[in-house]
Amino acid sequence: MERNKALAIVKEQLTEHRYSHTIGVMETAIKLSGIFGADKKKAEEAAIFHDYAKFRPKEEMMEIIKEQNMKKDLLLYSGELWHAPVGAYLVQKEAGITDPDVLEAIRCHTSGKPGMSLLDKIIFVADYIEPGRHFPGVEEARELAKKDINKAAIFALKNTIAFLLKKNQAVYPDTINTYNDLILNS
Ligand code: DGI
Ligand code: FE
Ligand code: FE
Secondary structure, three states, X not given: OOHHHHHHHHHOOOOHXXXXXXXXXXXXXXXXXXXXXXXXXXXXXXXXXXXXXXXXXXXXXXXXXXXXXXXXXXXXXXXXXXXXXXXXXXXXXXXXXXXXXXXXXXXXXXXXXXXXXXXXXXXXXXXXXXXXXXXXXXXXXXHHHHHOHHHHHHHHHHHHHHHHHHOOOOOOHHHHHHHHHHHHHO
16 A cells, blocks of 8 residues: 555554654664565555554454454453454454555564564564664664564563563463574574
């Protein structure tokens, strides 16, 4: 889809803050695609739509997860995880996005998944390091991302897991499985 059309669709779904985050993810994902040789148009589309479902009511997301036979275990963990798979479903249904690579990158953008494609990793990392993100360690993550997308993804996963542990929150198995997969196989 043409960039401005996609942005206009997504703007209606998001707050001002989340929309600027989306622009940051888009610009970062395109840069990373240039460095690592991924398809820039796919990266642009996946980045623009990655948080499409972020502000859907929890009940609506729950219903979609059940009806569309998504992984039921999602419902046992934080609702923060739901906007990724639900977003992949809704952008297909409501915005007419059909590219399976784009939809998959959106689907796994919060937890990652073992065996991520280059595009999946780019969206995952861009979401973490876009210029609007400010937290201890983000500069190190940005440096890693210029050279090694796997190291940057591991860094993000490690920090997210540590953050969840500190807050006594459950860690979704895919997050741990993604970390293990990248440590063992990259
Ligand atoms: O949507 P964004 O804020 O841009 O970023 P995101 O899609 O990575 O979502 C981040 C949120 O998801 C943050 O509140 C932490 C939460 N989260 C990420 N991984 C896990 C998780 N929550 C649980 N319980 N388990 C996880 O593995
Ligand atoms: Fe997200
Ligand atoms: Fe995001």
